[in-house]
Amino acid sequence: MTDTTRPGASERPPVRTASPRRFLMCRPSHFGVSYSINPWMHPEKPVDGERALAQWTRLRDLYRELGHTVEEIDPLPGLPDMVFAANGATVIDGKVLGARFRHAERTAEGPAYLSWFRDQGYSELLWPEHINEGEGDYLLVGRRLLAGTGFRTDPRSHAEAQEFFGVPVTGLTLVNPEFYHLDTALAVLSDDEVMYYPAAFTPGSRAVLRELFPDAILATDEDAAVFGLNALSDGRHVLLPESATHLIGELRRHGFEPIGVDLTELLKAGGSVKCCTLELRGH
Numbered sequence: 370m371t372d373t374t375r376p377g378a379s380e381r382p383p384v385r386t387a388s389p390r391r392f393l394m395c396r397p398s399h400f401g402v403s404y405s406i407n408p409w410m411h412p413e414k415p416v417d418g419e420r421a422l423a424q425w426t427r428l429r430d431l432y433r434e435l436g437h438t439v440e441e442i443d444p445l446p447g448l449p450d451m452v453f454a455a456n457g458a459t460v461i462d463g464k465v466l467g468a469r470f471r472h473a474e475r476t477a478e479g480p481a482y483l484s485w486f487r488d489q490g491y492s493e494l495l496w497p498e499h500i501n502e503g504e505g506d507y508l509l510v511g512r513r514l515l516a517g518t519g520f521r522t523d524p525r526s527h528a529e530a531q532e533f534f535g536v537p538v539t540g541l542t543l544v545n546p547e548f549y550h551l552d553t554a555l556a557v558l559s560d561d562e563v564m565y566y567p568a569a570f571t572p573g574s575r576a577v578l579r580e581l582f583p584d585a586i587l588a589t590d591e592d593a594a595v596f597g598l599n600a601l602s603d604g605r606h607v608l609l610p611e612s613a614t615h616l617i618g619e620l621r622r623h624g625f626e627p628i629g630v631d632l633t634e635l636l637k638a639g640g641s642v643k644c645c646t647l648e649l650r651g652h
């Protein structure tokens with residue numbers, strides 16, 4: 370039997386279609402690196418605020434050019450990491466699971482994001498019992514929620530998310546502190562495809578990923594080191610750090626349209642494309 374889903378040397382990759390998305394982003398007006406809660410953050414090294422804003426603006430405009438809707442939440446002073454909107458909540462079927470941060474430096478972001486949703490008229494909101502850092506650790510693939518743990522999100526949050534959303538949750542354990550959130554080690558490409566960096570996971574979690582996604586694109590050490598997996602796909606276009614050249618080639622081979630972006634100023638805080646983007650599903 371020939372496997373037509375896997376593009377071989379002679380086979381054509383599948384035709385990809387984009388679906389319009391709704392995103393929430395937070396302008397990096399107060400962005401900076403004044404503390405260190407992950408190995409990428411070096412407060413002694415300078416950050417160019419203007420450059421960060423220009424890079425972020427380019428990403429937001431790209432989404433709009435691709436036909437997506439981008440909403441913005443007002444950035445708050447004293448919360449330099451608030452630009453990483455992915456961490457602000459998890460939204461599925463219009464239901465909003467609030468974020469409860471691991472580090473004191475970011476705890477005020479949880480209520481700030483949750484009240485944005487309340488103000489927008491979202492009615493099914495849950496202030497969580499357990500620590501979870503939103504879409505940093507929760508990634509929806511089709512109707513399955515992949516759930517990271519190991520550094521930030523408490524594994525007890527996984528059951529809380531499953532009960533709240535009513536979708537199956539699959540836990541995955543991260544082991545490398547440089548890839549402290551699931552969205553730094555794995556990216557969702559379509560309803561049943563992902564790309565990931567195996568070395569970021571425990572052997573058991575790697576086996577689960579192989580079982581669920583036998584044909585997944587695997588990132589090299591070089592891809593991972595430039596945050597290539599911190600990517601956002603609309604089903605056709607995949608926005609990712611432009612220096613992830615191997616992944617860009619692989620995505621093209623699989624029929625996607627990779628779009629390289631420069632978010633190197635934001636990388637100084639340990640974030641890139643996906644971290645800046647929270648998907649608003651159903652509402």
Ligand code: ARG
Nearest residue numbers: 407453455505550638640644
């Ligand atoms: N400095 C932030 C932190 O360590 C970066 C968050 C990146 N966000 C993400 N979704 N991975 O919490």
